[in-house]
Structures are given as structure tokens and as C-alpha cells.
Amino acid sequence: MGSSRILAGATVAGAAAWCGPGLAVHVPPVARALGVPLTLEHGEGVALTFDDGPHPEGTPAILAALREHGVQATFFLVGEQVARYPELAAQIVREGHEPAVHGFRHRNQMLVAPRAFAHDLERALSTISDACGHRPTWYRPPYGVFTLAGLAVVRARGLRSQLWSKWGRDWKVIPPSEIVTRAAGEIQNRDVILLHDADWYSAPGSHRGTAVATPAIIEQLRRRGLAPVTLSAARG
Secondary structure (H helix, E strand, C coil), X not given: CHHHHHHHHHHHHHHHHHHHHHHCCCCHHXXXXXXXXXXXXXXXXXXXXXXXXXCCCHHHHHHHHHHHHCCCCEEEECHHHHHHCHHHHHHHHHCCCEXXXXXXXXXXXXXXXXXXXXXHHHHXXXXXXXXXXXXXXXXXXXXXXXXXXXXXXHHHCCXXXXXXXXXXXXXXXXXXXXXXXXXXXXXXXXXXXXXXXXXXXXXXXXXXXXXXXXXXHHHHHHHCCCXXXXXXXXXX
């Protein structure tokens, strides 16, 4: 009986160690314990970040909106999409935006063995660096899910991890006004907003709502006296 309890306790503890980091984006104390920020740790402003690109329709639409409003953002790029559209990744950099890493394949870390994850990350870094002309410094995991092993791999490569404090939930097809409300309705200094410039891993066409919502989000920030910034610009 005692050994069964010990085994059960060890199983629960192991599961908690494996799954706990995956709660970071939803449970701020977990994020703090792991040293993974949800908000900007330095500087002033609000970081606009876009995941899952590049995309031949969504990325140019987002870039046009940012260009019109004179705003720079951080794009967490997926290596397999950069391999398909390297010219779009290069355009992101040419227009003054910051490239970052979202993996080579868009896979939940909990479903990937540590060695396979390390290979995926190296492949992503190589592909994105080649297309963009320099090595990214930021990493965000697909679905915002870390494992302890994955987090160690990321840190060993000198990458900074960043999750988010606000999101538009724009992986669904929802009205642009709802994206604006969710992303910027109660925005505060040093928030990090998660949006998507691609629909590769979400509802088809969802990026169109994001493109419409982006100018309104920027205007909302400026009305509140908050400057849209990239992650690295906020660090100074």
C-alpha cells in the first residue's frame, strides 16, 4: 500500500513538472517562477506581436497597416513558412520590424521529445536567420506551452522567451471589433499583445479580421498615451 502511494505521488509530481510550465501563460505565478515574462520587463509602451507567419495574404496586410501608422512590431515566425516565403520574412525586416522564433514546425512542446525539439529549434533559427539576415533573439512557443526541458534548450541557445498579457483571440473568425476589445480594451503600460498574421494553424481566413483590427488597436493605444513598440526596442 505504501509503495503504491509513493508511486502515485511520484507520478503526480512528474506530471506536474511536465505540464506545469504549460500553464505559464494562464497562471502568472507559474510564469514568474519559470522566469518567463508575460509583460515587458523594461522600458515603456506596449509590444505588438504577431505569430504564425509569414503568410502571402495576412502578412502583407498587417505590414501595410503598420506602415500606414508608422509602427514597428515583433513577428514570431514559423520556420516552415519562412522556408516557403523567405521574401516575406525579409520584407518584415526591411520595413523595420523585428523577427523572432516560433519554431520550425508549429507543435506543442509537450508532444515533442527534448532532442526533437532541440533539432526543430536549430532548424528554425537557421532558416529564419538566413531569410532575415541576422539571428533572432526572442522565442515564443506554439500555443504558449513550455516544458522544463524545452525551456532549458531555448535558454542554452541564448534566446529570450516572451509570452503575452493580452490577446485578440484572433485564431477564430470573429468580428474585428471583438479583437480590438480583447486585445486593447483594458490595455496598460508594458502589456504584450498577441495577434496572428496567418491562418496556417487556426481558422481559415481569421487573419483578415486581425488586419482590420490592427489600426484600431494602434489608435486605442495612442489615445491612452501608450506607444506601440517592438520587444527589443522596449529593452532599450
